[in-house]
Amino acid sequence: MTRLTESSNLRTLPAIDLDMRYAWLCHPVTVAGVLVLLLNDHLLKPVWPGFVTGKLSDVAGLVVAPPLVALLCRRRADLAATVLTGALFTLVKTTETGAEAASHAWTYLAGPSRVLADPTDLLALPALALAWWVRGHSLRHPSSARWRVVVTMPLAVLAVTATSGMPLPPSAEAVEVDRGGRIHVQTDGMTALASDDGGSTWSEVSGDRDRRGQSAQCVPGAATRCYQVVQGRMGVEQSDDGGRTWRPAWQLSADDQERVNRRHDRRGELRSMALGVQARPGGHVVVVANGLDGIVVRDTSGTWRHVGWPGAEPAAVDVDREWRVAVFLAACMLFGGAGAGLRRYSRSYTGFALAACLGLLPLLGTGPDFPFVGTEELGLYVIGLLAVLTGTTVCFALAVAGRARPVPAAVGLLTAPLVYASAYLPFAGWAEGTPDSYWLATALAVLLTALVLLASAVAVRNDARRANPYFDGASTSSPT
Numbered sequence: 280m281t282r283l284t285e286s287s288n289l290r291t292l293p294a295i296d297l298d299m300r301y302a303w304l305c306h307p308v309t310v311a312g313v314l315v316l317l318l319n320d321h322l323l324k325p326v327w328p329g330f331v332t333g334k335l336s337d338v339a340g341l342v343v344a345p346p347l348v349a350l351l352c353r354r355r356a357d358l359a360a361t362v363l364t365g366a367l368f369t370l371v372k373t374t375e376t377g378a379e380a381a382s383h384a385w386t387y388l389a390g391p392s393r394v395l396a397d398p399t400d401l402l403a404l405p406a407l408a409l410a411w412w413v414r415g416h417s418l419r420h421p422s423s424a425r426w427r428v429v430v431t432m433p434l435a436v437l438a439v440t441a442t443s444g445m446p447l448p449p450s451a452e453a454v455e456v457d458r459g460g461r462i463h464v465q466t467d468g469m470t471a472l473a474s475d476d477g478g479s480t481w482s483e484v485s486g487d488r489d490r491r492g493q494s495a496q497c498v499p500g501a502a503t504r505c506y507q508v509v510q511g512r513m514g515v516e517q518s519d520d521g522g523r524t525w526r527p528a529w530q531l532s533a534d535d536q537e538r539v540n541r542r543h544d545r546r547g548e549l550r551s552m553a554l555g556v557q558a559r560p561g562g563h564v565v566v567v568a569n570g571l572d573g574i575v576v577r578d579t580s581g582t583w584r585h586v587g588w589p590g591a592e593p594a595a596v597d598v599d600r601e602w603r604v605a606v607f608l609a610a611c612m613l614f615g616g617a618g619a620g621l622r623r624y625s626r627s628y629t630g631f632a633l634a635a636c637l638g639l640l641p642l643l644g645t646g647p648d649f650p651f652v653g654t655e656e657l658g659l660y661v662i663g664l665l666a667v668l669t670g671t672t673v674c675f676a677l678a679v680a681g682r683a684r685p686v687p688a689a690v691g692l693l694t695a696p697l698v699y700a701s702a703y704l705p706f707a708g709w710a711e712g713t714p715d716s717y718w719l720a721t722a723l724a725v726l727l728t729a730l731v732l733l734a735s736a737v738a739v740r741n742d743a744r745r746a747n748p749y750f751d752g753a754s755t756s757s758p759t
Contacts, residue, residue, distance in 0.1 A: 302417040303357070304346040309413055312342035337403035341368065345410045357414050365407050372400045373660075398660060399642070449588065451568035453492025454555030462557060462566055464574055465492065472589065477557060477564040478576035481589040492553025492568060497521070499558045506565050508551035513539065513569055515551060515577075529567075529575065529583040534717050538710065541597040543571040551575075596710035598703075601724075603643040605703035608728065609695040611636050612735070614674060616691010619739045620684030621677070628677045635670025638663040686742040694735045701727035 303309065316339045319332055341364065349360035370377035371394060381394040451472075453465040463484075464472040473484045495507035505518040506528060513536065517528035531539065543549055554567045562579030569575055573587035587593050614632035621628055641663035678688065702724050709720035 303349065303414050306346075306413045306417045308409070308416075309343055309346055312339040315339040316343065334400065334403055337368075337400050338406040341365075341403055341406035342410045342413070344368075345407065346414070357411075361407055361411055361414075364410075365404060368404070369401060372396055373398050401660065450570045451552070451572075451574050452570070453553045454566045454568050454574075455492065456555050456557045460557070462555060462564075464566065464568055472574070474566075477559045478566050478574075478578070478586070481586070493555070494553060495522075496554060496556045498556050498563045501558075501563070504563075506554055506556060508554055508567065511550055512536075513549060513551050513572065515554065515565070515567055515575075529577065532715075534709075534715055537717060538596050538712075539572055541710075542594045598706045598710050601706040602703055605699045606643060607636065607639055608702050609699035610639055612698045612732075613691050613695040616694065616735070616739070617674070617678045617683050617688045619691070620687030620742070621681040622684070624677045624681040628674055628681065631670045631673040631677070633670075634666045635674065638666025638670060642667060684742060684746060687739045690735050690738050690742075694731055697731045698728060701731050 316336060319335050319339065344364045345357070345361045348364055349357050352360065367377075371381045372378075373396060375396050378394045378396040449470075450467045451464050452467055455463050455465070457463065460475070462474045462478060464481075466472070470483050470485060472481045474481050494510075495505060497503075497505040503519060503521045505522050507516050507518075507522075507525065508514070509516055509530070512530075514530035515528045516525040518525045539549060549570055549572060552568045552570050554565055557564050557566075559579050562581070564579060565577035567575040573585075573589075575583060575585050577583050614636060618625065618628050618632055641660045705714070705720040705723040705727070706717075708714060709717055714720050714723070
């Protein structure tokens with residue numbers, strides 16, 4: 280009888296094991312992660328795109344993914360599923376190869392998608408610890424409600440799939456004018472843009488990907504006036520003698536070209552690819568397909584107008600490089616202010632403050648080989664994170680123990696945001712076209728930052744003189 284009971288128990292072990300694995304997925308914290316993913320990706324991200332919503336998806340995804348991966352294993356492999364999730368997440372976020380592979384995978388599973396390498400997303404990795412805690416809690420308090428599995432499983436798969444990819448941007452590739460006078464701009468997708476009024480307004484229609492555009496065309500009824508796209512860049516040339524000689528008709532300034540380059544990260548398609556010419560009452564119009572940047576239209580008056588993608592907000596100009604410099608300078612100002620008022624431990628404070636500021640460089644992606652491409656760079660990132668955490672903690676302790684004077688500390692705390700604003704806002708304005716010149720934005724940033732630093736230095740120096748009448752700018756020692 281005992282043998283029969285033991286055999287029966289053994290036969291029920293796989294079912295029990297499966298229930299325990301489902302319990303991890305159906306735990307309230309995991310279910311909450313699924314709901315956060317769905318809410319964040321379908322509501323919050325479209326309304327408030329940015330750092331917070333992006334990282335929220337990463338944190339929730341790392342909570343939900345390990346129990347899903349564990350279910351793919353024939354036997355219990357919770358630790359392996361958690362480690363594999365972290366390793367794949369790190370590979371995708373720190374290497375272009377991993378991001379490209381993830382893009383192909385999610386395109387196959389969920390339609391056209393794009394995954395970008397972003398080392399700052401590694402800040403979400405501690406969420407794996409929460410997932411592991413949930414796993415342990417689910418083992419101690421399993422739930423046998425099968426309806427939770429039926430509800431949670433499809434929602435979890437949908438949520439993880441939705442948050443892992445981003446739609447590929449369209450690319451305008453060809454222009455043609457049909458016999459009815461409608462202008463079609465073909466894209467690399469299954470839709471096209473169409474205009475019945477010479478490019479003044481546009482609507483979306485079904486596309487035909489088999490048609491090829493023309494790189495040059497003459498005005499119907501006026502063969503001496505011709506247009507052609509400039510090979511390899513965004514621009515159009517014009518000929519008034521039937522194509523014997525050419526001169527620029529439309530082209531981007533150096534600053535506009537830089538803004539376009541920063542607006543799109545697939546620079547190989549940032550060029551004029553095709554054009555179409557249509558005779559209209561009072562003149563003619565020219566429509567140019569500019570790849571990722573949409574379309575440009577010349578109206579009958581001869582004015583060139585950048586249309587982009589009708590009805591869509593233009594992509595933001597990437598000024599991350601300038602943002603990182605501004606953050607680094609603000610951090611230096613923050614540490615420097617407190618250090619300038621120390622009565623003791625100034626050398627130790629300076630060393631740890633320097634370590635913390637230098638540790639920011641790999642975290643902000645300003646190192647020489649970022650984004651990451653290998654384990655050495657990943658190690659540098661981890662070292663930078665440890666340097667920032669350790670340096671900040673020790674500096675705070677030394678500032679308290681060294682009895683830092685309140686005025687320099689307050690100067691550092693208050694002027695750090697001013698340094699950030701003076702170093703970054705001119706470039707944020709340049710991204711919007713004011714000022715138009717990148718050189719002028721750089722000059723403004725340097726000038727404003729220098730003024731803030733000078734005012735801070737004067738305030739700290741005056742405080743030092745009040746604290747020590749014998750302060751001469753180089754020493755705080757009094758005469759003997």
